[in-house]
Amino acid sequence: MTKPAPLLQGTLDLIVLQMLRAEPTNGYDLAQRIQTVSRDVLHVNAGSLYPALYRLEERGLVHAAWKETDTGRRARVYSLTAAGRKHLAAQRAEWERFAGALSTILKRA
Amino acid sequence: MTKPAPLLQGTLDLIVLQMLRAEPTNGYDLAQRIQTVSRDVLHVNAGSLYPALYRLEERGLVHAAWKETDTGRRARVYSLTAAGRKHLAAQRAEWERFAGALSTILKRA
DNA sequence: TAGCACTAGTTTGTCTAGATATATAGACGG
DNA sequence: CCGTCTATATATCTAGACAAACTAGTGCTA
Numbered sequence: 341m342t343k344p345a346p347l348l349q350g351t352l353d354l355i356v357l358q359m360l361r362a363e364p365t366n367g368y369d370l371a372q373r374i375q376t377v378s379r380d381v382l383h384v385n386a387g388s389l390y391p392a393l394y395r396l397e398e399r400g401l402v403h404a405a406w407k408e409t410d411t412g413r414r415a416r417v418y419s420l421t422a423a424g425r426k427h428l429a430a431q432r433a434e435w436e437r438f439a440g441a442l443s444t445i446l447k448r449a
Numbered sequence: 450m451t452k453p454a455p456l457l458q459g460t461l462d463l464i465v466l467q468m469l470r471a472e473p474t475n476g477y478d479l480a481q482r483i484q485t486v487s488r489d490v491l492h493v494n495a496g497s498l499y500p501a502l503y504r505l506e507e508r509g510l511v512h513a514a515w516k517e518t519d520t521g522r523r524a525r526v527y528s529l530t531a532a533g534r535k536h537l538a539a540q541r542a543e544w545e546r547f548a549g550a551l552s553t554i555l556k557r558a
Numbered sequence: 559t560a561g562c563a564c565t566a567g568t569t570t571g572t573c574t575a576g577a578t579a580t581a582t583a584g585a586c587g588g
Numbered sequence: 589c590c591g592t593c594t595a596t597a598t599a600t601c602t603a604g605a606c607a608a609a610c611t612a613g614t615g616c617t618a
Binding site for chain 2: 444
């Protein structure tokens with residue numbers, strides 16, 4: 341097993357927004373999911389994730405609310421705002437443009 | 450025309466090494482080529498490129514030599530070392546793993 | 559031959575954001 | 589009641605991207 345790669349800077353927001361689009365959830369669960377969904381390729385550090393969530397909240401892209409989890413614990417549940425949805429679309433497009441361009445370069449003989 | 454995207458942190462080394470693999474050249478030309486090859490999607494800032502080249506040289510991944518260009522000017526011509534070639538292969542693999550994982554996440558319903 | 563634009567390369571200062579490490583606290587199992 | 593899991597929080601460190609200005613040589617052109 342190759343060890344989980346550190347995230348490329350700039351991609352964490354995109355990943356978080358995309359995950360929240362599917363379903364609102366809390367930070368801890370988010371980190372777990374990202375790792376699971378990426379089959380352990382992507383690993384999100386808690387110390388990276390929470391500051392990222394605060395930034396996103398401050399920019400109005402996500403909304404946070406204290407709730408009880410099903411296990412009866414308090415947790416901040418994050419959900420996408422309308423602005424967040426819009427931002428996600430833009431970020432996705434940019435990622436595709438970038439990945440496409442880089443892919444082109446890598447494929448050159 | 451969309452404006453050229455800033456590079457994702459961590460990808461500059463990969464791009465530079467890949468370009469040098471094809472042909473040794475100087476910094477200025479390198480920047481031009483990257484922009485051209487990516488059809489203006491990728492734009493490399495001189496202030497990012499030169500520090501990156503120094504780092505790569507220091508790590509023994511590229512070799513720099515003062516030469517005369519065809520226009521008779523002095524320029525530092527960079528070429529890949531054996532270690533650089535090896536490093537490039539590793540970086541490429543990691544990029545593919547990462548891009549693949551992110552792509553998977555983005556494709557989830 | 560003076561002026562100007564372009565090429566080649568450097569330098570500095572600033573900012574973003576992820577990594578690491580550590581702290582806190584409630585819930586649950588043994 | 590102790591340790592581990594869940595969950596959030598935060599301080600410090602670091603890489604590296606970017607803007608902007610600068611040096612210096614070259615060559616065109618008016």
